[in-house]
Amino acid sequence: xxxxxxxxxxxxxxxxxxxxxxxxxxxxxxxxxxxxxxxxxxxxxxxxxxxxxxxxxxxxxxxxxxxxxxxxxxxxxxxxxxxxxxxxxxxxxxxxxxxxxxxxxxxxxxxxxxxxxxxxxxxxxxxxxxxxxxxxxxxxxxxxxxxxxxxxxxxxxxxxxxxxxxxxxxxxxxxxxxxxxxxxxxxxxxxxxxxx
Amino acid sequence: xxxxxxxxxxxxxxxxxxxxxxxxxxxxxxxxxxxxxxxxxxxxxxxxxxxxxxxxxxxxxxxxxxxxxxxxxxxxxxxxxxxxxxxxxxxxxxxxxxxxxxxxxxxxxxxxxxxxxxxxxxxxxxxxxxxxxxxxxxxxxxxxxxxxxxxxxxxxxxxxxxxxxxxxxxxxxxxxxxxxxxxxxxxxxxxxxxxxxxxxxxxxxxxxxxxxxxxxxxxxxxxxxxxxxxxxxxxxxxxxxxxxxxxxxxxxxxxxxxxxxxxxxxxxxxxxxxxxxxxxxxxxxxxxxxxxxxxxxxxxxxxxxxxxxxxxxxxxxxxxxxxxxxxxxxxxxxxxxxxxxxxxxxxxxxxxxxxxxxxxxxxxxxxxxxxxxxxxxxxxxxxxxxxxxxxxxxxxxxxxxxxxxxxxxxxxxxxxxxxxxxxxxxxxxxxxxxxxxxxxxxxxxxxxxxxxxxxxxxxxxxxxxxxxxxxxxxxxxxxxxxxxxxxxxxxxxxxxxxxxxxxxxxxxxxxxxxxxxxxxxxxxxxxxxxxxxxxxxxxxxxxxxxxxxxxxxxxxxxxxxxxxxxxxxxxxxxxx
Numbered sequence: 001x002x003x004x005x006x007x008x009x010x011x012x013x014x015x016x017x018x019x020x021x022x023x024x025x026x027x028x029x030x031x032x033x034x035x036x037x038x039x040x041x042x043x044x045x046x047x048x049x050x051x052x053x054x055x056x057x058x059x060x061x062x063x064x065x066x067x068x069x070x071x072x073x074x075x076x077x078x079x080x081x082x083x084x085x086x087x088x089x090x091x092x093x094x095x096x097x098x099x100x101x102x103x104x105x106x107x108x109x110x111x112x113x114x115x116x117x118x119x120x121x122x123x124x125x126x127x128x129x130x131x132x133x134x135x136x137x138x139x140x141x142x143x144x145x146x147x148x149x150x151x152x153x154x155x156x157x158x159x160x161x162x163x164x165x166x167x168x169x170x171x172x173x174x175x176x177x178x179x180x181x182x183x184x185x186x187x188x189x190x191x192x193x194x195x196x
Numbered sequence: 197x198x199x200x201x202x203x204x205x206x207x208x209x210x211x212x213x214x215x216x217x218x219x220x221x222x223x224x225x226x227x228x229x230x231x232x233x234x235x236x237x238x239x240x241x242x243x244x245x246x247x248x249x250x251x252x253x254x255x256x257x258x259x260x261x262x263x264x265x266x267x268x269x270x271x272x273x274x275x276x277x278x279x280x281x282x283x284x285x286x287x288x289x290x291x292x293x294x295x296x297x298x299x300x301x302x303x304x305x306x307x308x309x310x311x312x313x314x315x316x317x318x319x320x321x322x323x324x325x326x327x328x329x330x331x332x333x334x335x336x337x338x339x340x341x342x343x344x345x346x347x348x349x350x351x352x353x354x355x356x357x358x359x360x361x362x363x364x365x366x367x368x369x370x371x372x373x374x375x376x377x378x379x380x381x382x383x384x385x386x387x388x389x390x391x392x393x394x395x396x397x398x399x400x401x402x403x404x405x406x407x408x409x410x411x412x413x414x415x416x417x418x419x420x421x422x423x424x425x426x427x428x429x430x431x432x433x434x435x436x437x438x439x440x441x442x443x444x445x446x447x448x449x450x451x452x453x454x455x456x457x458x459x460x461x462x463x464x465x466x467x468x469x470x471x472x473x474x475x476x477x478x479x480x481x482x483x484x485x486x487x488x489x490x491x492x493x494x495x496x497x498x499x500x501x502x503x504x505x506x507x508x509x510x511x512x513x514x515x516x517x518x519x520x521x522x523x524x525x526x527x528x529x530x531x532x533x534x535x536x537x538x539x540x541x542x543x544x545x546x547x548x549x550x551x552x553x554x555x556x557x558x559x560x561x562x563x564x565x566x567x568x569x570x571x572x573x574x575x576x577x578x579x580x581x582x583x584x585x586x587x588x589x590x591x592x593x594x595x596x597x598x599x600x601x602x603x604x605x606x607x608x609x610x611x612x613x614x615x616x617x618x619x620x621x622x623x624x625x626x627x628x629x630x631x632x633x634x635x636x637x638x639x640x641x642x643x644x645x646x647x648x649x650x651x652x653x654x655x656x657x658x659x660x661x662x663x664x665x666x667x668x669x670x671x672x673x674x675x676x677x678x679x680x681x682x683x684x685x686x687x688x689x690x691x692x693x694x695x696x697x698x699x700x701x702x703x704x705x706x707x708x709x710x711x712x713x714x715x716x717x718x719x720x721x722x723x724x725x726x727x728x729x730x731x732x733x734x735x736x737x738x739x740x741x742x743x744x745x746x747x748x749x750x751x752x753x754x755x756x757x758x759x760x761x762x763x764x765x766x767x768x769x770x771x772x
Contacts, residue, residue, distance in 0.1 A: 013391045013392055016392075017318045017388050017392050017393075020387075020388045020391060020392060021384050021385075021388050024383075024384045024387055024388065025380075025384055028384075028422045029422070031418075031419050031420075031422035032422035032425060033426075035422065035423040035426035035427065035471075036426050039426070039441070039468070042461065042464055043460060043464065047459050048459070122437070123437045124438040124439055124456065125457065127440060127441070127458075130437075130439035130441060130457075133437075134429070134430065138429065
């Protein structure tokens with residue numbers, strides 16, 4: 001057994017633990033939503049009748065929510081850029097805006113649900129509404145999760161010790177990755193449910 | 197990275213921090229081990245009750261029968277609903293709360309960081325969260341026996357529409373969500389640890405086979421469990437909010453047409469369930485294979501035959517396992533064209549499994565084998581797992597599966613894989629790594645009694661199931677004698693039951709041996725088996741933070757009997 005130059009190869013992936021962890025988590029999330037989308041396709045193609053989304057759902061509110069979510073993706077990137085430059089105030093501003101937009105999304109969603117409940121429409125009404133409430137509901141839970149993460153980062157930004165911690169920027173980046181993912185899910189959900 | 201904030205410091209943590217809410221991967225590993233072994237015993241106990249009913253249908257259960265509430269077991273005779281609950285919970289507990297947490301949570305947690313030379317997992321607090329989620333899910337699952345409506349009754353596979361009509365299923369679903377979340381966090385942790393935390397010099401091709409097995413397993417858990425989580429979510433919706441994802445239109449239940457809106461597909465659940473549950477089979481099998489590889493290399497005192505073949509086979513099993521799921525569903529009514537596809541992929545996936553087994557058998561060739569207690573388990577694994585694997589082939593072929601499907605043959609097949617395969621290897625691993633965990637050896641005589649007793653009894657329990665299944669005895673029958681064609685094989689049910697009670701008795705020496713040796717066993721030094729891998733290069737038991745200083749790795753994992761050296765083992769950390 002001869003010792004060679006291979007004796008000390010670089011054994012690290014070059015990606016930080018937190019970032020790799022977030023990416024792996026997103027892989028599992030992709031599988032989760034891919035399963036739901038697949039089930040949606042299977043159920044829809046197997047159904048004898050299926051309503052058109054724009055007849056059954058509130059498309060203007062859905063469009064508004066799409067705009068809100070896309071804007072929030074921009075603001076969280078700005079927040080990350082401000083954190084990268086150690087601009088405390090800028091970070092708080094953009095992260096605060098992101099949170100505001102996420103709450104706005106949930107409020108709009110609430111109005112949408114309320115409109116349906118008022119018409120006597122529930123998840124049990126038909127398979128279409130079952131898919132609609134389940135998929136958007138699960139997406140809403142993911143938005144809530146993002147709000148928890150983002151607001152804790154905003155809270156942390158008020159303490160100097162976190163700005164001195166090299167991990168903080170990584171956490172902001174991780175939160176950004178997650179938020180983009182939630183956004184992308186909506187980009188698929190919106191046409192699948194409302195438009196097609 | 198996040199390890200720095202978790203106090204690998206010098207100060208002595210409190211009792212609670214050290215043993216209960218610990219973030220140390222070794223303590224968490226042992227917590228997983230104790231919990232998973234307890235769940236294995238619980239799952240086994242449920243089966244012992246069922247075996248009584250199967251051997252002597254309608255006879256009151258001796259001693260314990262009167263302890264159950266009269267609605268479960270009137271006059272000590274098990275009711276049909278109770279039998280169904282026991283069956284569903286036996287499967288669920290054994291797979292999700294017993295074998296997987298033992299193979300991955302316990303062995304993986306304890307050994308993976310040690311074998312790659314890391315001070316701990318990448319995310320120690322997440323690791324602790326995984327354990328507590330698992331425990332919470334497990335206890336919730338057990339508590340469902342005491343809840344109104346009782347425990348789930350629809351088998352561990354929970355096929356709708358039965359699972360949506362039967363009581364008890366909602367608790368099952370919620371505990372599964374907790375268990376799945378725990379697995380997901382664990383698998384992320386394992387992968388990041390294996391990718392990022394390896395000691396200098398530990399390239400991927402120097403990882404022990406066990407680490408590779410854990411990595412492939414983690415990928416399977418990471419990608420296969422979310423579909424079940426989604427599927428469980430849809431089932432929760434069906435049960436709680438009366439949607440009809442899995443409910444067809446016009447279903448008649450107990451003479452009444454179901455009122456749900458309908459239009460859903462029961463078959464969808466089967467697809468989603470088996471998309472998880474087939475990779476899950478390899479989650480049950482790969483880590484034990486890794487354990488067997490470690491034990492065999494150590495006790496044959498020669499390098500593993502075909503290390504790279506084994507690793508590549510494991511990876512191809514991992515990839516292929518996502519493409520075989522519907523071979524569980526040949527008679528479900530899905531398209532025959534699909535059946536052909538899954539028949540072919542199933543035949544293909546058996547190739548890497550056979551390659552691994554062949555490499556392990558060839559590793560024995562020309563070795564001076566030490567017949568230590570763990571080695572006995574590893575050696576028994578080879579033929580018995582082989583039987584389990586080969587009896588699976590007729591089930592993977594559509595023609596033979598039409599006859600064998602849902603008979604005792606299927607039960608015999610997968611119990612040979614999981615019990616005489618996985619559990620045997622996991623028990624062997626206990627004897628092998630016990631000196632590392634507690635700094636003491638387990639008693640060899642008791643170990644051999646446990647080994648021979650267990651192996652004979654396991655074959656006695658599951659062997660008779662093959663002829664029973666071939667004779668056409670269906671699985672999941674509450675009273676096998678209710679069907680006339682089963683009467684001829686009913687004596688085999690008695691044989692199986694007697695051996696099951698024997699198997700229970702032969703676990704007693706193991707339990708005593710385990711706890712007695714923990715405190716009174718023969719003391720050992722840090723490398724009692726003269727092994728080569730990194731976990732034997734630190735004290736037994738390893739202190740918090742594992743290694744005094746970061747180890748440097750200089751060679752592959754199995755350098756045994758290298759020519760020109762005084763000792764017959766060359767540790768990965770030895771500079772020369």
